[in-house]
Amino acid sequence: MIKAGIIGSTGYAGQELVRLLMQHKDAEIVWYGSRSYIDKKYYEVFHNMFEIVDAGCMDDNMDELAEEADVIFTATPQGLCSSLVSEKVLSKTKIIDLSADFRIKDADRYEEWYGIKHPSREFIREAVYGLCEINREDVKKARLIANPGCYPTCSILSIYPLAKEGLIDMNTVIIDAKSGTSGAGRGAKVNNLYCEVNENIKAYGVASHRHTPEIEDQLGYACGQPVVLNFTPHLVPMNRGILVTAYASLNEEATYEQIKNIYDSYYKEETFVRVLPQGVCPETRWVEGSNYVDLNFKIDPRTNRVIMMGAMDNLVKGAAGQAVQNMNLMFGLDETEGLNLVPMFP
Amino acid sequence: MIKAGIIGSTGYAGQELVRLLMQHKDAEIVWYGSRSYIDKKYYEVFHNMFEIVDAGCMDDNMDELAEEADVIFTATPQGLCSSLVSEKVLSKTKIIDLSADFRIKDADRYEEWYGIKHPSREFIREAVYGLCEINREDVKKARLIANPGCYPTCSILSIYPLAKEGLIDMNTVIIDAKSGTSGAGRGAKVNNLYCEVNENIKAYGVASHRHTPEIEDQLGYACGQPVVLNFTPHLVPMNRGILVTAYASLNEEATYEQIKNIYDSYYKEETFVRVLPQGVCPETRWVEGSNYVDLNFKIDPRTNRVIMMGAMDNLVKGAAGQAVQNMNLMFGLDETEGLNLVPMFP
Amino acid sequence: MIKAGIIGSTGYAGQELVRLLMQHKDAEIVWYGSRSYIDKKYYEVFHNMFEIVDAGCMDDNMDELAEEADVIFTATPQGLCSSLVSEKVLSKTKIIDLSADFRIKDADRYEEWYGIKHPSREFIREAVYGLCEINREDVKKARLIANPGCYPTCSILSIYPLAKEGLIDMNTVIIDAKSGTSGAGRGAKVNNLYCEVNENIKAYGVASHRHTPEIEDQLGYACGQPVVLNFTPHLVPMNRGILVTAYASLNEEATYEQIKNIYDSYYKEETFVRVLPQGVCPETRWVEGSNYVDLNFKIDPRTNRVIMMGAMDNLVKGAAGQAVQNMNLMFGLDETEGLNLVPMFP
Amino acid sequence: MIKAGIIGSTGYAGQELVRLLMQHKDAEIVWYGSRSYIDKKYYEVFHNMFEIVDAGCMDDNMDELAEEADVIFTATPQGLCSSLVSEKVLSKTKIIDLSADFRIKDADRYEEWYGIKHPSREFIREAVYGLCEINREDVKKARLIANPGCYPTCSILSIYPLAKEGLIDMNTVIIDAKSGTSGAGRGAKVNNLYCEVNENIKAYGVASHRHTPEIEDQLGYACGQPVVLNFTPHLVPMNRGILVTAYASLNEEATYEQIKNIYDSYYKEETFVRVLPQGVCPETRWVEGSNYVDLNFKIDPRTNRVIMMGAMDNLVKGAAGQAVQNMNLMFGLDETEGLNLVPMFP
The missing domain is CATH 3.40.50.720 (NAD(P)-binding Rossmann-like Domain)
Known part of the structure; x- marks a missing residue:
């Protein structure tokens, strides 16, 4: 025990x-x-x-x-x-x-x-950056884990395969993220009162949010060069959930199957990453309470961009669940122990 | 299996x-x-x-x-x-x-x-009325279970001990209940659209809701005489949760300790019924996703009434969770199997 | 000006x-x-x-x-x-x-x-208690107005006609009220954070809320004797709105028409009080942003009780709107000046 | 009349x-x-x-x-x-x-x-495209007005000045938009039920939403060349409000003052467009119920992009309010008649 x-x-x-x-x-x-x-x-x-x-x-x-x-x-x-x-x-x-x-x-x-x-x-x-799907072997041997941020977890997992495989122009990456309010913490601040958050959506930390360098670093390791990108978080009137909508130009034309294959090759064996069927957009409600990250993408041939989308529960895969996943790896347990939670809906 | x-x-x-x-x-x-x-x-x-x-x-x-x-x-x-x-x-x-x-x-x-x-x-x-805490032995032997309604489960468990022990005047019972919107079902009705439910609270089925006779019957069995009462449900802009606020006149003066002892004698051994500490009102957020019913009461010496309160998740203890609890009993399993779910907050 | x-x-x-x-x-x-x-x-x-x-x-x-x-x-x-x-x-x-x-x-x-x-x-x-519909003439002459509380405004207007006409047994009055969160004020308190209020309903101030004596006093003036009643407020996950569901025993049997006539005789000339058609329950969404109070009632012949319901916007008729209405009266203006606001939906 | x-x-x-x-x-x-x-x-x-x-x-x-x-x-x-x-x-x-x-x-x-x-x-x-701030003179003479879409109104007003002045590379424009649920209409669809929308955020119509050509056309007229861009709408659990977060690369470096001056030169005289003070992000709560569009922008020197933001009430400036504004112009009335509505908060 x-x-x-x-x-x-x-x-x-x-x-x-x-x-x-x-x-x-x-x-x-x-x-x-x-x-x-x-x-x-x-x-x-x-x-x-x-x-x-x-x-x-x-x-x-x-x-x-x-x-x-x-x-x-x-x-x-x-x-x-x-x-x-x-x-x-x-x-x-x-x-x-x-x-x-x-x-x-x-x-x-x-x-x-x-x-x-x-x-x-x-x-x-x-310290090992504890994004288990990417650094699993290092995590197993670590004494000190830097558990990834909520936005970075969702952003990196959404973009990583295409960055690593060189399919996208890393100078064109824009991440527009949306988070539930539990991400703002439990401090007693006027800005987080019910009546201030409810019936409202806003961007914050525009071009200055602290999760930016974390995302840039990890995607930089993936593609082997420094990355500079735009990351814009938004506060959504809901308790839990992060949705990432990321945009990038394709380096060359690609088909749905090509990109699907890439995502599958990275994540097919991953319990907690679900690449959704074609045409199904990730939604935060489908992962609530669970350690899943749901991913999908859409190619826009008109602009030659790919839109990469990810949804997860900010408190689970974006914080406590990922921490337990790291613990499981560090102690040689089944990685999914304690995390086989069926998402709760509605 | x-x-x-x-x-x-x-x-x-x-x-x-x-x-x-x-x-x-x-x-x-x-x-x-x-x-x-x-x-x-x-x-x-x-x-x-x-x-x-x-x-x-x-x-x-x-x-x-x-x-x-x-x-x-x-x-x-x-x-x-x-x-x-x-x-x-x-x-x-x-x-x-x-x-x-x-x-x-x-x-x-x-x-x-x-x-x-x-x-x-x-x-x-x-058919056995499958309110496990009350009909446990009958449930074990049943072929056909009438799984209790959501409002009745919360109402009955809140009032049952005082009805059974004869502490309250059954002619004075008023139940004012509030439910999240999942209780209204998944049918495509204008009245249940997001914009119709959000930022709104209303009573419905006033003096005519179908859960009324179910509650009356069960409380009638408890006190040994027919019961006629008022039950008023309200629709609350939230997904899950039922809160019951019930009122009744005390047959004679009673102290907090007397009534607390009665609740404890009925529920202390019950895994899924939690009688809260003095002064703590039940809230639906504390039971979300779990099979718990949280109960408490307050005596108002000014009016000689007792206010009985209960909170639970309408989809779990009010429906699916109670159904599983019944299944466990019917098949000789540990009653809590599959139901040891820690309430999810926020 | x-x-x-x-x-x-x-x-x-x-x-x-x-x-x-x-x-x-x-x-x-x-x-x-x-x-x-x-x-x-x-x-x-x-x-x-x-x-x-x-x-x-x-x-x-x-x-x-x-x-x-x-x-x-x-x-x-x-x-x-x-x-x-x-x-x-x-x-x-x-x-x-x-x-x-x-x-x-x-x-x-x-x-x-x-x-x-x-x-x-x-x-x-x-000081004049500034419930305009009841104390209009005194308000006109006042220097100092005690603008009524939000819960009391809705509660008193819902019950007043039947109390004044002696139709209900004042010893049986129970008021179960529900309020949006703006009623809790803009102070930075953990309890009022978005994630604490959202997806939750709770009672608070049970048998001890400060609006109780205010309601009792005014209804006491109406019926000519001291009144002691139960008032239970609840916090609802929405910004604005108060709903009152009040219960009382009828002193003798009464028909819908009898009671409807009484409400009409008190409120037909009142711009801001709307007695709804038979069978339509007040809902807070229909008064949002306006100075209206919507009222209705239901007789339950099974229990010989009448259920009185009222809905209003706690910040308008429950606070600022009523204050402006008082100002209009005090300065000899049209009582509705600045208050002809059509409720905003959704 | x-x-x-x-x-x-x-x-x-x-x-x-x-x-x-x-x-x-x-x-x-x-x-x-x-x-x-x-x-x-x-x-x-x-x-x-x-x-x-x-x-x-x-x-x-x-x-x-x-x-x-x-x-x-x-x-x-x-x-x-x-x-x-x-x-x-x-x-x-x-x-x-x-x-x-x-x-x-x-x-x-x-x-x-x-x-x-x-x-x-x-x-x-x-037909005249009834975006009053841009086509005012044509609107005045029109018999038939095409009242702009909700997303296009907010998107176009946010981007128009920089597109018209040639400050941004139109090949890089990405619009990430978020809307309240009233934009989805009042039809009885499962997808718009309270429990499906609440506690959820999702993208929809990715790279295929019908408002795309409308936005492209109008921005194309502004910059004098065809525009192809990405537009991604999202559904937010709130009744009203649209927020647009738009991204584009600057054609050359620009200072805050330069861009602020451009926005001011287009909108300073406009009653319904408010360019917010530096550092204040538009939020939908500040325009609710009113005909205002709140705008602001942020330059990111790290990526040489400008992030353009706009917030408005989708049912007012995005639909009915703009329609009344058009009517006022067509009938020679004061453009703001009936629209001097102070935004309602909370």
């Missing part, structure tokens, strides 16, 4: 991690970290957990946690995990960091986009 | 049943009945099931189904199950009927409230 | 007041009070007002405001208006208070339910 | 037209056309109109209507208006067609994208 500790267990991603781990047969949670709710029962914060979780919330003590836990999940604001990690900690336990601290290999670039100083640059090199 | 057939598998309750049975380790679905989608793949109707269910939809052939299935779930409009049931069918298989056909013991009363003729009155007596 | 000042112009009710007054031909706003946003342009807080309102937000200076404004609207937390009012102020200007400070005639009762000391008891007697 | 007839008054756009015309001081509705609800009172279809509209719904009799009405609005499916128009009709009255029948000047292109035969090609040339 894997002993798991969670730092930041009372945010939306942390709570989703609790939901998933409670249904995981080889893991148990030994530490519900939450600075905001110390000494409160966990179920007092989230009443869905009443009679399911009896533990109380605890402070963030990384050293003590390292003694008790086989793996620590950090679902915390930027800069926190990187300030707590140390060789001493990593020698005793594994860390899966759901924040962005170890996702960008170039520390200067991280500091530029995130506007904070990176407190432990020495671990960036070691 | 229990072989299950579903008639009406492409309504919301039918689809939820598929979701639950796909995650049930002792059951498999052998028949996806759907008159509307014959010969379509099931996943073409519900893309959440892509790469999960490969079967196609089939016509409703009760006789053939009786040969193949150990249990048949009917998630169909009123009058259909009762027109298909027969001794021949029941001699070969069990039936769990999610419609109202066998819920009312008095056939005349059924016909009056439902406005249709009952085509198989001879089976009404045999 | 009436010069209007608003204290608390950046809450939801305050902003709605701005919307209404901008479309009022005989009023202009001279003061946008907002402690939280001093020196910000008003449109920076609410971008709907861009190129419509150019003024900046100002501090709450009641004395200065009294010099400049013919009427002051206070859309502020409990206790603020009552701490600012004075004979000096009232000698120069009129006040329409959207808070609860002057709604309860018995100051002890106010202090008990609101848990704060009333700082200016001497003005309670003078 | 202008006498207006509406064919198709019981769709969402038709009903919005009724709302706007009821508040227009120089127009009155003389004909509520609705094939589906003949002989029903209009308020029985839309109860918001109770005690506001007393008329009944009537059949679509274009000849009779031409005698009675000064202007006929057709809010009907494709092909209907073009099958009813005739010289005889146009000699007696004006027509404002909210459908697409006369928007595309090339009839073959219309037939190709719409898949139906155009029944009255002879009137296409005469």
Whole structure:
């Protein structure tokens, strides 16, 4: 039985991690970290957990946690995990960091986009970018996982095969993404109040969102050259779900079958990536509550562009589910353990 | 492995049943009945099931189904199950009927409230009202289950202990209920369009809703005398969830502890009924996707009334989950098999 | 041209007041009070007002405001208006208070339910409860208006005729009310975040909500005796709208026509109260953005109860619209000036 | 007083037209056309109109209507208006067609994208594309107006200034649009049910949506050459609102001020187009219920692209409001008459 500790267990991603781990047969949670709710029962914060979780919330003590836990999940604001990690900690336990601290290999670039100083640059090199479908073998051996961002997971999986195979002009990539509101976190901000979000859609972080370099880096590794692209997130009045609509010019004409074959060759064996039948657009409702990413594409012969689409649950494959998938790989379990969740509709 | 057939598998309750049975380790679905989608793949109707269910939809052939299935779930409009049931069918298989056909013991009363003729009155007596927490022993031995309605499940469980113990004046019972829109079904009706339901709340079926006699009957059995009450359902702009707010006068003064003890004595051993801590009102978000019913109450000394509240997921405990719970009991399985679902939030 | 000042112009009710007054031909706003946003342009807080309102937000200076404004609207937390009012102020200007400070005639009762000391008891007697349909003549002569609460407006108008005419047993009145989330205000609270409210319904303030004594007082005046009742509010995932479902036992049998005649005799001449045709339940969507209250009722002969229903927009007739209606009366204008708004659907 | 007839008054756009015309001081509705609800009172279809509209719904009799009405609005499916128009009709009255029948000047292109035969090609040339901000003078003289589509209105106004001024490479234009569900109409379709739309976002009509040629044509006129672009609409779980996020490469580097000046030079005098302050993204909530289009842009120096954004209410500026604006121009009224509506929030 894997002993798991969670730092930041009372945010939306942390709570989703609790939901998933409670249904995981080889893991148990030994530490519900939450600075905001110390000494409160966990179920007092989230009443869905009443009679399911009896533990109380605890402070963030990384050293003590390292003694008790086989793996620590950090679902915390930027800069926190990187300030707590140390060789001493990593020698005793594994860390899966759901924040962005170890996702960008170039520390200067991280500091530029995130506007904070990176407190432990020495671990960036070691950290493995935990997009399991792409870095599976490295994940298995890792001590420190940089769990991918929600937008990057959906964007990268949507574009990766065509970038890697050189089918698209990487200078033309535009990603227009839409997210449910749980992605904005559980902080008490006027902008995230029900009446401010409901009956509204808006773009935000235009040409400046922090997930941009993460996407660029990974697609750059795929195609073997630096990538600069446009990424525009939008806030949608719904709880969960991310939809990516990405555009790129084809380097040369391609048929549906050619591109379908490429997607299939990358994802046919992947449990959590579903390439939909021709003509079926991904929709967030079909993946809700599950670890699936649904993908599809459409060629527009009029403009010679391909439109690549992806849908997933931002809290599962975009956060807690992918973290569990990484844990499964790191501990030699079946990759799908605890994640065989049928999407819930409606 | 229990072989299950579903008639009406492409309504919301039918689809939820598929979701639950796909995650049930002792059951498999052998028949996806759907008159509307014959010969379509099931996943073409519900893309959440892509790469999960490969079967196609089939016509409703009760006789053939009786040969193949150990249990048949009917998630169909009123009058259909009762027109298909027969001794021949029941001699070969069990039936769990999610419609109202066998819920009312008095056939005349059924016909009056439902406005249709009952085509198989001879089976009404045999049918067991499948509210497991109340009729568990009878359910275990049943061939034919009348799976309770969504509103009645939540209403009855909220009021039952105080009715049974004689604490409340049954002539004063008023049930004000609120339901998400999946309860209205998947029929293409203008009234259920997004723009008609969103940003709106309304009462409907005032003093005439068909779930009224079902609730009255069961509470009548509890208190040992006929019950006449007011039941008012409301349509809420959300997908899932039922909330019941019920009012009754106390027969004599009672303390919080007295009433809490009564609820606990009925439900402490019940996995799926959670009596919340004092002061915590049930909310539908805390039970979404799960088989739980959350209950609580408040005494108002100013009016000498008790306000009884219940929340549950109308598609799970109010339909498909309760049906699986009944199946588990009928086949001697652990009652919670396939139903250990942590509520999903947000 | 009436010069209007608003204290608390950046809450939801305050902003709605701005919307209404901008479309009022005989009023202009001279003061946008907002402690939280001093020196910000008003449109920076609410971008709907861009190129419509150019003024900046100002501090709450009641004395200065009294010099400049013919009427002051206070859309502020409990206790603020009552701490600012004075004979000096009232000698120069009129006040329409959207808070609860002057709604309860018995100051002890106010202090008990609101848990704060009333700082200016001497003005309670003078204040007129501004439910125009009931207190029209007093409103016309008032200097200080206690603008009714949202729940009370809808509850009282729904029940008033039958209470006043003695048709119902006032000891049996139960009000089950449902409100959109704008009623919870614009404060940054976790409980009001999109993901906490969406896909959820809950009761709150059960048997303890502060609008209870306000409703009891007014219905008490109607029937000439003290009234004690149950009032249970619920939070609904929508922006605007209040629905009231109220229950009471009939003192003796009554026909539809009898009760319809009573409602008509009270409201036929009222522009903003619409008694719907038989069988049509009030729905919040049909009044959104307007000053209407839609009413109807249903007699249940089985229980001898009458179910009284009302729907209105909590921010218009439940707050800002009623405040403008009061202003119109106080200044001798046509009562409907600026309020002839066709409800917006969908 | 202008006498207006509406064919198709019981769709969402038709009903919005009724709302706007009821508040227009120089127009009155003389004909509520609705094939589906003949002989029903209009308020029985839309109860918001109770005690506001007393008329009944009537059949679509274009000849009779031409005698009675000064202007006929057709809010009907494709092909209907073009099958009813005739010289005889146009000699007696004006027509404002909210459908697409006369928007595309090339009839073959219309037939190709719409898949139906155009029944009255002879009137296409005469019809004026009623985007008032661009074709104002032609609108004033027109007998037949092709009222622009919702997506095209928002897309064209967002891109037009930069296309006309030659600042952007028209071969790189990508429009990613998002719409509320009222744009999908009031037909009873499963896909538009509450539970299918809520908690979901999806693209549809990818690389094939019928509004594509309309946008291409108008931008082609602006830049003086044929334009081929990508347009991808998405369905958002909200009632009203369209958001356009458009991307294009700059022909050469440009500063914020340069582009701001261009937008201002086109729109500063326009009442209904608001170019927002720097850094403020358009949001649909800020225009709801009004005729405004809110615009802004962001230059991304990293990719040398400009992101152009627009938000409007699809039922007002995208349909009924623009139709009234056209009517005002055609009849020599103040262009803003009946349209001075402050956006309603929340």
